[in-house]
Amino acid sequence: MDFAKTKELFHLPEGVIYLDGNSLGPLPKAAAGRVAQTLEAEWGEMLIKGWNDAGWMALPGRIGDRIGRLIGAESGHVMTGDTLSIKVWQALAAALALNPGRKVILSDTGNFPSDIYMAEGLTTLLGQGYEVRTVAPEDVAGALSGDIAVLMLTEVDYRTGRMHDMAALTKAAHAHGIVTVWDLAHSAGAIEVDLAGAGADFAVGCTYKYLNGGPGAPAFIYVAPRHAEAAKPALSGWLGHEAPFAFDLDYRPAPGVARMRVGTPPIVQLAALEAAMDAWDGVEMADVRAASMRLTDLFIAEVEASCPTLTLASPRDATRRGSQVSFHHPHGYAVMQALIARGVIGDFRAPDILRFGFTPLYIGEQEVRAAAAILADILATGAWDAPQFHARKAVT
Amino acid sequence: MDFAKTKELFHLPEGVIYLDGNSLGPLPKAAAGRVAQTLEAEWGEMLIKGWNDAGWMALPGRIGDRIGRLIGAESGHVMTGDTLSIKVWQALAAALALNPGRKVILSDTGNFPSDIYMAEGLTTLLGQGYEVRTVAPEDVAGALSGDIAVLMLTEVDYRTGRMHDMAALTKAAHAHGIVTVWDLAHSAGAIEVDLAGAGADFAVGCTYKYLNGGPGAPAFIYVAPRHAEAAKPALSGWLGHEAPFAFDLDYRPAPGVARMRVGTPPIVQLAALEAAMDAWDGVEMADVRAASMRLTDLFIAEVEASCPTLTLASPRDATRRGSQVSFHHPHGYAVMQALIARGVIGDFRAPDILRFGFTPLYIGEQEVRAAAAILADILATGAWDAPQFHARKAVT
CATH class of the missing domain: 3.90.1150.10 (Aspartate Aminotransferase, domain 1)
Structure with missing residues (x-):
């Protein structure tokens, strides 16, 4: 693999050694042109017709599949949109619903705080004994038990880079009847991830770090094929509806991961992200x-x-x-x-x-x-x- | 008011009469340059430092205030971010929590379906008798009663343009102890809105219609000053934390409407929106x-x-x-x-x-x-x- 060629695809300022691509990836050279095209040739000229004629409506899923290749997801099971915190929440709500009768979300104290905050927001809302339990990262395996509904872990620790063993912990969790939610914020584009091979249930991640999607680029969510038709999005927005433009008053979830869409996708942000994904072609x-x-x-x-x-x-x-x-x-x-x-x-x-x-x-x-x-x-x-x-x- | 001058600020394709700005506003001429600057001079050159040096972190609130002027909000009480469906959900969850003991969200059958879907997603999640009740738009006033927690209405009907009387319905709702959530999707930038004068509790809206923020531009949320320190965001993300970069494991909401922030804001989308808001200066x-x-x-x-x-x-x-x-x-x-x-x-x-x-x-x-x-x-x-x-x- 010749990384000299991929390096050419990025704008790196003179005199800078950039070792913070794990926080915000640099500007792909193609992004400015792609975004300008989206603004001028699409939004400017097509106006509302851009949703059909420029393929805007399909963009979140199209990019999802390109991310999916990098994280070992089955094709058609990754969707982009919203922010990582929102996607964490959706995955947790769906995972809890798949495990009725259990009320504990287990995580670790090394997890990114927003994941814990979102989980606590959810359990507080649910009340009735729902709770978030945290243990030290090294104690996760030992803390798995039959009262736990969901294991929520960030695979790579944002502070130290310490990795959890996704395959082993997922297997151990499943042995206790626990549904897993993996946060790939520091995994996607950084390490080899094999969601399908590990048997992960849900995964989420962001695209502005190693995937170089730009500041505030949308997040992604993966739902394992075996859960795709059972998972409930909880945040049931119109673009996750089976027929958004029928404007029915009754919500019917779209097939598969498309139900995890919520509102109108951020087309300008997605255009930058799509250009960033080009850098991964052939990698x-x-x-x-x-x-x-x-x-x-x-x-x-x-x-x-x-x-x-x-x-x-x-x-x-x-x-x-x-x-x-x-x-x-x-x-x-x-x-x-x-x-x-x-x-x-x-x-x-x-x-x-x-x-x-x-x-x-x-x-x-x-x-x-x-x-x-x-x-x-x-x-x-x-x-x-x-x-x-x-x-x-x-x-x- | 000389609208010939504002017309000059927009790109309108040759041969087109655009009567769909209520679905997606046209491209403000300033947007392309502003977005290019955000990509090239900010993301490209500042990289991660853009969060401080380009003022990215403050952008959602800065734009919120500019929208606030158009909808009669008190300064400092409007925040942009996420999508309208997410903001509807946040407002509903916060409004329900302000009215404990009541379990009904009242809306009307003319409301935009996504608002109803999100409300039903929330009440289904809460269980325990929480429900969404819908009546015909003309029957809303008569359906207000002491068992209703929240009145959720879109002020202007997306199909017909029929307007609810925000001031009268808010007053009537308050007389029954009901908290109000107003969706301004077809109001902001379209009609005169006086949130403070009407005594509205919460309001939400989108910015890609009359505000011309571009496809997938972020939404906004208003929380009345009297609720600002009591309202719970429910979707408690790190950027709504009092000190996001302390990375505490305990969530403490930021003061006021800033707690309604969730994840990393979509800076490229916000740059286009900020350029669009320039067209409203002096209007x-x-x-x-x-x-x-x-x-x-x-x-x-x-x-x-x-x-x-x-x-x-x-x-x-x-x-x-x-x-x-x-x-x-x-x-x-x-x-x-x-x-x-x-x-x-x-x-x-x-x-x-x-x-x-x-x-x-x-x-x-x-x-x-x-x-x-x-x-x-x-x-x-x-x-x-x-x-x-x-x-x-x-x-x-």
């Missing part, structure tokens, strides 16, 4: 994963050789680590600001984590070595300990 | 409404004088009608397709309605007279009764 996740493991191993080696004040927060074993590397530093926020000022963009995650994402589509060994060297310099010189690097910004 | 809704009433009165007069096979479906009294005019025709679908083929774009709503939206920002008397003349010609010649005009498209 195999096995190649991406192999390159990612080489890059993250290299970064750990370089940093540990030159930055004695940093402590690895990620698993040392690349097979148990997503496509990111995190280090603890007591002044992590200031160190990251100093790094950004030197053109190395990673991000900070409270309380003390420096997080670096590695994205073989546009990042190679040269960038990894250069970033490690700049990090070492900032730490060795104490350059990070300046007032401007301690001042907190709204978004970290 | 007073009283002037828009006066012009709209003149245009719709004129269209009715012209059509009734020349199209004997059409029956008016909209209220004849302009003060009881939104910014649209609808007619019944037994072959409404084919007639509309024939009209579109002649460059007059309106739309069809099942079972037999020809619907025409009038948008003074870019439509004037000349277009109204020309559209009526073409409609008369199509009906008089029977040109609509051709096979290609009967073939149904996916989206109507």
